[in-house]
Amino acid sequence: MIEEKSKRLDRILADLGSFVLAFSGGVDSTFLLQRAHSLKKIEVIAATIRTAYTPVREISDAVEFTSRHGIKHTIIDIEFPEMIRNNPPQRCYLCKKNLFTDLIDFGKKNNLRYVADGTNADDTGEFRPGLKALNELGIRSPLLEAGLTKAEIRQFSKQAGLSTWDRPAMACLLTRIPYNTVISESMLRMIEAAENLFFELGFPGTRVRMHGDVARIECTPGYLERIMQKEIREQIITGMKKSGFRYISLDLEGYRTGSLNPQNHDS
Numbered sequence: 001m002i003e004e005k006s007k008r009l010d011r012i013l014a015d016l017g018s019f020v021l022a023f024s025g026g027v028d029s030t031f032l033l034q035r036a037h038s039l040k041k042i043e044v045i046a047a048t049i050r051t052a053y054t055p056v057r058e059i060s061d062a063v064e065f066t067s068r069h070g071i072k073h074t075i076i077d078i079e080f081p082e083m084i085r086n087n088p089p090q091r092c093y094l095c096k097k098n099l100f101t102d103l104i105d106f107g108k109k110n111n112l113r114y115v116a117d118g119t120n121a122d123d124t125g126e127f128r129p130g131l132k133a134l135n136e137l138g139i140r141s142p143l144l145e146a147g148l149t150k151a152e153i154r155q156f157s158k159q160a161g162l163s164t165w166d167r168p169a170m171a172c173l174l175t176r177i178p179y180n181t182v183i184s185e186s187m188l189r190m191i192e193a194a195e196n197l198f199f200e201l202g203f204p205g206t207r208v209r210m211h212g213d214v215a216r217i218e219c220t221p222g223y224l225e226r227i228m229q230k231e232i233r234e235q236i237i238t239g240m241k242k243s244g245f246r247y248i249s250l251d252l253e254g255y256r257t258g259s260l261n262p263q264n265h266d267s
Contacts, residue, residue, distance in 0.1 A: 002152055009146035010039060016140060018043035019114035020107040022100070023073070025061035027150070028118030030164045031157045032143055037071050045072040047106055049099050052080045052185050053173040055192055057199070065164075076102060080185075089179045095172075096133035104137065116140040122150045168205025169257070176209050186244075193243040201235060203227065207255055213246035218255040 013036050021036070023029045023046035036044045048062040059075065066073035081098045084091045103115045117134060119141035124131070134141065143153060150169075157165035173188045191208050194215060198206040203223050209216040217236075219227060226232060227250065240248050 002155070005146050005148050005152065006156065009035065009142055009148065012140075012142045012145050013039055013042055016042070016114050016116065016142070018112045019116045019140065020045050020047050020103055020110065020112050022103055022115070022117040022139075023048050023062055023066070024118070024170060025058050025065060025164075026118065026170045027157060027164050027167050028120050028143055028153055030065060030162060031153050031160070032116070032118050033066075033071060034069070034160060034162060035156075037069060043112065045074065045110060045112065047103055048073065048075050049102070050075050050077050051099075051172075053183075053188050055170070055173060055195070057196070058170060074106070076106060078102060080183075084174070085183055087174060087177055087179050087181045087183055090129055091174060091179070092128065092130035093133045095174075096130035097137070100134065100137050100139055114140050116142055119144045120150055120153055121147050171257075176207060178211065190244040194240050194245065197236065197239040197243070201232060205255065208240075209251075210245075213244075215240055215245040215248050216251050217249065218251045218253075221254050224250070224252075224254065 019036075021029060021033055021044055023033055025048070029046075033044065033046050036042050046062070046066050048059060050059055063073065063075075065071075078099060081095065083094050083098070088094070100115060100117075107113075107115050115137075117139055119131065119134065120143040123144065148156075154165050173191050174183065176191045177183060177187065187210060191210055194208040195206065198204075198208070198217075198219070203219055203226075205220060206223065207218040209218060217227075227236065237248055
């Protein structure tokens, strides 16, 4: 069945013919880009959107991958949309609508037939208001259309020799801040610096949720005991206070997607 999905993906890509791919450098978009690039007679340009809430490491990864594989790539700089400055519950919808409208314009200017993204079959089961915006704009999601799950994409990525196959899921920095909170760029840089610290200490995928001057650390269960080791704990405390946090807490529930979403809280 998984091989049939693979063949279905190739048919979908061939049918698209030419498209601009919203490329973050994560597991899904990297696999999709590599697959499209490997097929003949398909024109694809990878477009990475750079905003105040895009982690710098994400941009670097996208540039490195496309350069190494000789894939056409562009970075599109977009100002912080004022409509989402206060991080409203419909933020993802508004943001996707704004960003992908720019990608559509870019595609038209470059005579590309479609705009595509890396949404996969697992994404439909989560709180993803951004998917509504993608549907309204007519954005194509080949991985979703082929029925490929995250686990299957990781499997194919590993087979293809992609270093991203086991990379933790990524998300924009706005997901670290509670809804209805006015966002400043200094807040985003605090979060990014804190998460970079965890990456450098060997805890990739760890999220730092911001609650005022309190940092709530969400990590995978396997990291909990290591993080609590005295030497590591002291490095975390020093680094995070240097980033600007006053209080540092470790969430014993660990990392889970959408922990700040409305349905994950008591009303």
